Amino acid sequence: TAAPVKIAVTGAAGQIGYSLLFRIASGAVLGDTPVELRLLEITPALKALEGVVMELDDCAFRTLAGVEIGDDPKKVFEGANLAMLVGAMPRKAGMERGDLLSANGAIFTQQGRALNDVAADDIKVLVTGNPANTNALIAMTNAPDIPNERFNALTRLDHNRALSQLAAKVGRPVTAIQHMTIWGNHSATQYPDLFNTLVDGQSAAELVNDQEWLEQTFIPTVAKRGAAIIEARGLSSAASAANATIEHMRDWVGGTPEGDWVSMAVPSDGSYGVPEGLISSFPCTVTDGKYEIVQGLEINEFSRAKIDASVAELEDERKAVTELGLI
Numbered sequence: 001t002a003a004p005v006k007i008a009v010t011g012a013a014g015q016i017g018y019s020l021l022f023r024i025a026s027g028a029v030l031g032d033t034p035v036e037l038r039l040l041e042i043t044p045a046l047k048a049l050e051g052v053v054m055e056l057d058d059c060a061f062r063t064l065a066g067v068e069i070g071d072d073p074k075k076v077f078e079g080a081n082l083a084m085l086v087g088a089m090p091r092k093a094g095m096e097r098g099d100l101l102s103a104n105g106a107i108f109t110q111q112g113r114a115l116n117d118v119a120a121d122d123i124k125v126l127v128t129g130n131p132a133n134t135n136a137l138i139a140m141t142n143a144p145d146i147p148n149e150r151f152n153a154l155t156r157l158d159h160n161r162a163l164s165q166l167a168a169k170v171g172r173p174v175t176a177i178q179h180m181t182i183w184g185n186h187s188a189t190q191y192p193d194l195f196n197t198l199v200d201g202q203s204a205a206e207l208v209n210d211q212e213w214l215e216q217t218f219i220p221t222v223a224k225r226g227a228a229i230i231e232a233r234g235l236s237s238a239a240s241a242a243n244a245t246i247e248h249m250r251d252w253v254g255g256t257p258e259g260d261w262v263s264m265a266v267p268s269d270g271s272y273g274v275p276e277g278l279i280s281s282f283p284c285t286v287t288d289g290k291y292e293i294v295q296g297l298e299i300n301e302f303s304r305a306k307i308d309a310s311v312a313e314l315e316d317e318r319k320a321v322t323e324l325g326l327i
């Protein structure tokens with residue numbers, strides 16, 4: 001049997017963690033390959049995390065080779081092959097954006113350095129904790145020995161939301177849809193692009209043929225879905241965020257389906273005019289564990305303005321964390 005793959009998860013006692021760990025342990029990321037979970041929490045949450053570990057034990061998963069927990073990233077990340085950085089500082093009432101960025105800066109500088117020092121050579125890091133793109137930028141910049149392309153941020157949840165909204169609109173299953181793309185930041189400025197999307201091989205934008213729906217309904221519904229879920233459930237999305245985190249990592253390791261692509265926030269190489277180094281969402285394919293940004297897509301004037309607005313927000317965030325000395 002193969003040696004277990006070490007998967008680190010931060011914020012493991014949180015709500016996303018509770019939906020994420022059991023699926024990782026049962027093979028949703030790596031199939032039959034055994035996994036060892038390395039779970040990081042802050043000290044006051046370790047007791048709750050012990051309870052989660054008891055439940056993991058009680059599942060007797062055949063693919064779960066072991067679980068380590070702790071509050072020291074230098075120990076927990078030791079030898080990690082995959083890292084899912086979910087834990088972050090939520091925005092509290094009265095908190096300014098600068099406070100949020102600096103609170104998260106403290107977390108992601110420390111975790112970036114720890115990954116740099118103790119993770120396995122093949123480490124892949126996916127940031128889910130918000131502000132995800134900029135947290136990933138901070139971790140990447142603080143891990144100079146890890147290649148930049150091993151740092152991604154999550155926009156797969158936005159991608160999946162866009163798939164399901166479009167499927168409902170056109171009355172077709174999600175399996176009929178290909179080439180969905182989320183561009184930019186995982187925030188209200190993100191741009192879900194239907195001009196390059198196909199439904200049964202036909203342009204989604206042409207099939208829908210309703211610019212008002214696209215602008216007034218589709219884009220805001222996808223971008224504000226997180227707020228709608230908080231409003232309905234009283235808690236932020238957790239199971240769907242865990243699912244997206246799993247799908248992103250599964251595809252990054254195992255590859256994307258032939259003929260299709262997924263949305264991944266990756267360090268820009270300058271493609272589509274996105275300034276180099278910003279962690280921005282692009283259409284990506286993955287082969288042999290390496291992603292590539294899909295090239296040559298047509299960007300119309302409407303899309304250009306939307307992408308530029310979201311990228312401008314990422315540039316502002318980069319400027320803010322640079323001024324805070326975090327990168």
Ligand code: NAX
Nearest residue numbers: 011013014015016040041042045087088129130154157241
């Ligand atoms: P919870 O507050 O339930 O859990 C977060 C956990 O992280 C807590 O248990 C906390 O103790 C832990 N934590 C805090 N600082 C830590 C540190 N330095 N090291 C390790 N653990 C630490 O939040 P949850 O609902 O699980 O959401 C987690 C993050 O995902 C939030 O930042 C949230 O904004 C973000 N989301 C991102 C999404 C995306 O699509 N990228 C969507 C869902 C979600 O909103």
